[in-house]
Amino acid sequence: MGESKSRGELAEIRTTLAALASSGGHSKSETAVTAKRDVFKKIINYITIGIDMSSLFMQVMTCAVSSGEDVVLKKMLYLYITTYAQHNPDLTLLTINLLTKDCKDQDPTIRGLALRSLCQLRVANLVEYIMSPIQQGLRDAHPYVRRTAVMGVLKVYHLDESAVRNAGMLGTLQEMLTGDKDAQVVANCMSVLQQAGAGHTLVSRSLVIPLLNRIKDFSEWAQCQVLEAVSSYRPASEQEVFDIMNVLDDRLLHSNSAVVMATVKLFLHLTLAMPPTHQQVLERVKDPLQTLVSRDQYETAYAVLAHFLLIAQRAPILFSQIYTTFYCRQNEPSYIKSLKLDILAAIADETNAFEIATELTEYVNDIDEQLARNAVKAVGRIAIEVQDVGGIVERLLGFLETGRDFVTAEAVIQLKDLLRRYPAIAEASLSSVSSITPEDIVEPEARAAFVWILGEYGQNIQDAPYLLEPLAEGFAEEAVPVRLALLAAAMKLFFRRPPECQKLLGSVLAAASSDTNQDVHDRALLYYRLLQHSVREAERVAGTPLPAISHFSEEQSSELRDRIFDEFNTLAVILRAPSATFIKAASASIDEDEPDPPLVASGAAVQAPAVDEGSALLSMDEQEEAFIDTSNGNSPAQRPQASAAHASASSSQSALDDLLGLSSALEAPAPAPARPPALSLDPQPSLTPSLFQGKWATLQPAQRFTVPLPPSALANIEADNHQGFLQSASSMGIATMASGGKAPVFRFYMYAKPQVKAEFLLVETIVDKSAGSATVTIKSEDASSVPAFADMYRSCLNSMTRTAALGPALSGGWRLDK
Template identity: 65%
Template sequence: MAPKARGELGEIRTTLATLATNGNAKSEAVVASKRDVFKKIINYMTIGIDMSSLYMQVMTCAVASAEDVVLKKMLYLFISTYAQANPDLTLLTINLLTKDCRDQDPTIRGLALRSLCQLRVANLIEYLMSPIQQGLKDAHPYVRRTAVMGVLKVYHLDSNAVLNAATLETLREMMARDGDAQVVANCMTVLQQAGRAQSFSSRGVVIPLVNRIKEFSEWAQCQVLEAVSGYQPSGEQEVYELMNTLDDRLAHSNSAVVMATVKLFLHLTITMPATHQQVLERIKEPLQTLMSRDHYETAYAVLAHFLLLAQRAPSLFSQAYTTFFCRQNEPSYIKSLKLEILVAVADAENAHAVVTELSEYVGDIDEQLAREAVRAVGRIALDVQDVEGIVERLLGFLDTGKPFVTAEAVVQVRDLMRRFPESAEACIASVSGISPEDLEEPDAKAAFVWILGHYGESIQDAPYLLERMAGEFAGERAGVRLALLTAAVRLFFKRPPECQRLLGAVLAAATADSNQDVHDRGLLYYRLLHAGMAAAAAVIAAPADALAAFAEEQSAELRNRVFDEFNSLAVIFRAPSATFVPPAPHAPLAEEPALAPVAASSAPVGGGVDEGSALLSAQEQEESLIDVSANSSPARPSGAPTAGVAAPAPPAAAGGDLLGLSDLLGGGGGGGGAAAAAAIGPGLGPPQPPPSPSLALAPAPVLAPADFQARWVAMPVAARFTHGLPPATLAAVEANAHQDFCQHAAARGIATMASGGAPPMYRFYFHAKPAGAAARILVEAIVSKPGALASVTIKADDPALGEPFAALFRTCIDTLA
């Protein structure tokens, strides 16, 4: 391929030289030949062959036929492609382009000016400002449009050149007086991207834009409407005038224009409650029209906004509930969103009809839809308690014979009993008929165990059902093990004779569990029981108040923040944009106060890490991060107590061995308490600190900033988690330009590459090296002061290092004195 390309390159060079020296350069045959060879050059460019060596021949050949527009277009494309890589040769084209900027043909003037601004060569900016300023005054709108966008291109190369020439002030004037709507729209775009959005806050700018909005393109209309949404009207009368002028935009064929108008109307009337309600009524029909179109992507976006509005004002949308019934041919993501809207709009009047429709979906062949329908019925039962038949339908799902439906129904019944304890009597009969073997999902098992623990006195077989599940204690998930432990203790207080052996077996298994949460809870219950039955019952089995809300429900405050960003991705993601949009780049970390070296051989802090790269695309603290090490707590050894610490026997309880562990574990007589303590495992005495993480690190790792940057881009994510910061750690983060925190980390082999930030957000970049290994571990830690949280991302050459290092890093955070 390469020799062939070089041979054809020589043929093209010869052809260009022949055509450039042709005496009759303006003849149709010669111009057609030039077009053919230029097309061949452009074709080679598009497949990646470097044609820059033909720069001079192309220029000479094209200049000889300067009046041909097609040749000029291809010449401009050639120049723009190779300008940045050949700045010296590009300088030779400045005169040609500048001359063409004064051509009689406005198309040539515009094309030349556009090409001139696309050169992207910083040392040529001094040649650009004069043609741009001439273009802004050009009589033809095409040239003015091109000149306006050229201002933005130059601004990105050298903002000072634009500011010194007062070009942005010229754009403000053009936006107010130019007769071409696209020129005005381009001016708006440039001013917004240049950070001059305050230019649209005056009445003298907003009112003319609104009055001529029909002249703009659809994209420009969205820009105008977005700009007007930041305008503060002088009074209610002006609000009504703006809405009357823009009312016909609600019937526009473009969905973006309709949504931008809806956002404007809602924001203009947010301080006028009565008018705001009328606006909500007015926008229902346009939104339903958009939702009914065949484009499911548009329908999903509209439904997401419908959900937000329905959650804020459910009564206004409750009568239109049939609009949100699912159709058979709709994709699953549309059906899922419709079910959420049905839950939001359900009230005492329509709940029966909505639940009847949802019950049909439970029998659908789509398992995901069936699951979501059961959840929807459960949520309606929580929100609309007084409607008869809803709870009966929910309980009826327990007998469908489908394991996944039964599992979802058990979870919803558990939540119903937590919210409305008075409904327990109606639910117990149905739940008691379930066999543990019918439940395969951890959430359903945990919910079933919770019901047995809280209402076991009314379920005859509750202790024996728990015994069957406790036999598989070690094989269950951590959530199920915790539920079994609590249920066994609670039921013991209600039915001691039947639960004595059950409780002993569960406590023995829990205190020997490798999961820290299960182990600690088992140990706590064991000590409470030996401290006294009354005290233990007051702590473990105290009557629980009915829950007013669940943690999974989105708060009204968060919905209000999302509403402020109406008609944006914040509504789709149901979270403020700060949680998924990286913050704007700030000053490089090297410009911030540098830390003292943490070790004699470590790289200096703030060593030139490039914040414009993927390394510094930090997520905000409000982002919901998954703690990948939920079950990675260091295993507490089972068997004998920790070396050097004797395990004291538990206090003797009145009446002998309270739990009967001596019989269960094969102990005898009066030694039952000590035998039980030994069998249950270590830790019955004073709490011992968790064992140190097993990963050993080199004491003073060295890594160049450039190497850190390259590795960060290439390495996979090995672990990611959030961790609460103790007060001492948070104070160390803020103290002495972060030196205390960084030196504490360095003492454990975790060197600091860079640190910076200001309240309430700090950022740290660390690196470490396992002892005796060539692998590297890189860390990004973002500390949020308001929540006292650290969001940590760990990358490593070997992903297996992620979990051990995460445990070590947590220990480093928690042990700072």
Template identity: 45%
Template structure:
């Protein structure tokens, strides 16, 4: 209370003092100094949050002061409280108008800026007059202030502004004003009012580029934004623009450098070869910015480098060492760098990258340690080159015996064996030593439970590891783990029925009473399945698992908006990895799709799964709500190939239904019992493979037995010379035999060249074929490669030979 009273009495004192000073016509020097101090006090109170508006009228009575320091404070006060005291604010108009004609240009600018900042609608009329005057001022300082004032009028009363000639004047000044700072502010105003793209005309852009050296660095940033929206007409114009701006890459202001980078990138979008050279040119300045300067700015630059790297990983493959983390890097920067290291890994640098990533796994920061594990896992998952060493490294992490590292490793191992079945044995040995109770995180726990269920036949202790968890099924908090427990208990039951019978019974009973609907449904489905037809249950649950070609991951989102984020280069979008319309009031903008840099850049090298086109998860693994529900639908009488479509979360309609068919056709013992005789090779009717994967695998695999010492020559049917005048006929013929075409070319005179591929119907093997066909000689020189082993390779060759022979027969 006392304090409040003091405040009130002090306010009265200030008010009285202000009035006294106001009444003095010609204050002495000393009085002026006292008044200045008084104003300082007012501003200080205002700053610390005391409402000083009660003395508004007393303050404006001092508006006629000639002391510049006092005047500045007075204007600051007025602009602060004007909106709340609009009527009183009008009383200052006379003084402000007078000051707009002061001899000193600084005062003229100050008065103009203050008047514009008051945001009082009744003042607009006066403000427009003042701006008119200011725009014609002989001194650039009031002119540049007046220019920005136009924007403030526009915010306040756009109609009033539209009725005047002021905008026309600003447009004229943009081209003709002598002073760079005035031009820069005109540009700012028109960008907001006319729109950024409307400003990017040839005339404006050329005028600004020619004078760019005259502008301050901040103005250069605005100019570069405008230039980046300009589309040069042809290649030579593109080069002109870039040549004129190249020295901006040497600016000491990071924003100028990035602005220039944006111009270079956008100007060359339609010229893939130049675009690639531009990447090379821009690397050095970007790395310099990222490695020098303030940590915050460095982070923002790394985020931009991350965008570029993800756009074209092969172009940064040589620079992988620049992505190595330093102890002093911020965690956010380390995370970006680790992601970039994962993306740029190729045949040459993978060893170095993985070695470096292993260093991070022991980082004291658990988040970074996990990123390291994840990155090694991703490289093992994506790479087809020297994966062996990488898998060893990954599995070694388990020996570190650190909870978070083991947990992350398990998640990676699970994905790895789902995609690359050849690592199953090694992985199973490595994880069998882990004690389930030491794993706490649901995702990791579920992964380990999955491995027990899937490979329980090779892990003697698997049932006993699951036992405590199944016994205390109700106490498991995570439904992800509970679902996985049910699935694993089921799978293991078909492998080791005597040991599992009681446990499974208990688990299913607990599951059918589960409060969670997915868990309940899953348990019920299993129970009914077993009840109805144990044989069918065995085929469904423990049937052969097809390896997953590509995992869908979060990249899908970035991919969807990738072009748009790239379009918004040098903005917050890049840091948030979202286009602006998702976090501002902007409307979504249609961005035309531009040619893929990867295509141009990648050359022979493998593409990247980060940018992969088809991200369909063919997994039939019963995790996730929707897939379990659709599985129940299927089992409860819906035709297998029909209505179930569209079910799976990641999987698309045709994928999942098709898959289910496969499952039901394959005898359950085909894969789970290693000793069983190999089934005859049946090819999938409609195989699928993307070009990048084809390329990578083709490079990695050895030729099949018949082709080892050179291409095997196959004979075509008798009518081949007549029928085969262009590549398609043979393609459509082979398609009926399960060989799809990924590329073809050539002419009748030189012969045709094809690349085919096929996949085993049971998923165990992909077959890649290069065929040079001479129609006249009815000969096809064929090289076949496969990852399915010699036996299947030979079988596939036979199928192909038969197919060729029956062509045009």
């Protein structure tokens, strides 16, 4: 019913257009123009709600040609044309004459509108018809037409770059930068040149000085563009720096925050090589930045505060006296408060640390849990950085008694870091720690920190072994970081308080040796074998007190902050990371815009790489079994000459088990971690390229991982047109769909099919020689097969590594390359 109604309305519009074009076509009366406007408005309304009106193309064109110079009708006509241009290139060709003719109209508004519509056709084979109107528009007397023509250059540039360069349009835009009288035309020229990769031409003195002299004529957005371009300019002398800063000084007081931040960036970058002047600039920009923060625009305030933090980290002394500016207000959102706490911690020194810590203590009692956590964290950082101010550590210890579990947890974590930096404060701090029980701390990170403190300073905490016993009894229920910390703590306490910790260490080692987590399992075996080998060596390795540290790995280095400072007034400052860490090139994939990679010829004989059966290589499982068996006095090869040593080891092990109360807990090999079931692949899978491409485009990645490869393995993969790698994969049932690329990046698209399932496994491998790694992406409609297939594919890559590494040895000795 609705479709028939639409068809009836479409027929009615077609009839109305035909009537207006024939009977009243040449009438320029107000009634005729109004009627045409009404029908054109109806057409545009239907286009807006998604109804296809392209079938009226000829009637619309016929009616529009007779519309005279009515600007409203022209606008609606141009909108109709540009809407259906790309969908109907043949019909669009009919509009070229109309648009070209209108580009020469006496009315500059119609000339500009026609030129803009002509450039918006975006049909590649019509570029030759657009070049001449654009060149005429660049020389037009009216600024609106010139502005439109400049932006038209960029649109054509994206369609046909060579046509724009051959016509010399970029050179024309460079001349217009200094020669055109209209500021918006100059701004458009600058924007187009930057996007066309010719932005380096903007940094010469002959262009910079004229742009700065007329900075006030530009719009706010254009001013930001000018300031951004000038920030990469290097003045020839200090006097020129001062001249530029004098011209732009009033931009620091601009009402637009983007203009202010662009000016601040320019001032800071210009004076980097002038330390005294740079210091004065930092003093100068404080007030404008504070003004921006004080506004009630929280998004702008957050961006400005992020830059405040970056500057404060470089020169904290400049902001130490205005610390009250960064106190939190009740009505501020949490993200603003969090950033202010970071700034307060960064600018704290001997003169203001106590006052700042007092303010932060008030925030700890706030109902906002995240704010309370961040406040505790900030007090901890201040205590680490400003150690000479009394009362800071006491405030941190006071947080342990608040009765709020998340505050206690965060305080324990900060106290652990404080003890790592200043072990001397342990004597004054441990009495507060001893009043806590494991039940008071719920979060795994905090429990691990609590266990670390007990292990590192257990000789000074009377109840340390007894506080650890409940954790040892529930060892399997603890998180992995807590289990690892408990292993280390029990080991250290055993050497400092042997009688009390003998049973504790035995129970922890017994529980950890049967743990399914590989790290916990291996750590327990390491400690056990150290004790079996030599108690003195075990104490030297695991029982030595840790030295004080001067820098935490979580802290940003000065080099990283300098890189972020180079990208001032960008997203890098907000994210606190250089842009290279979050702006990456589009990942390689098979799509319609990329040419298909060269297909590897099928049907070639596939042969598995030769492996020396007599080599001493063992799999990881075999190595672990051999290691465990050796610890029990049973060599996997049962060497007769080692029987005496094994007997001695067995005796030593028995004594150690009796000492720790292990009985025979470690005599049997520990169970290997759970592995995915073995996967059996179809040795000859079959998949067409079109089906592969369709599946790859629709499926989401099921697993992605990166495998490091040594140079020898990379060379082996690249050699002989990748045949070694492709044959190794084929021997496992992994077929190659496409492979190719140019050094240093090679791409492989492969697929496999489990024998018992119908779904295919698709895999993309990007080998980057410069990074020394292979990035693997696996997709499948059945995710259950992906883990086992991922292990199989890793083994394929590892086989290349082993083959490459053993090549010289298997060939009989060293070889001198010519």
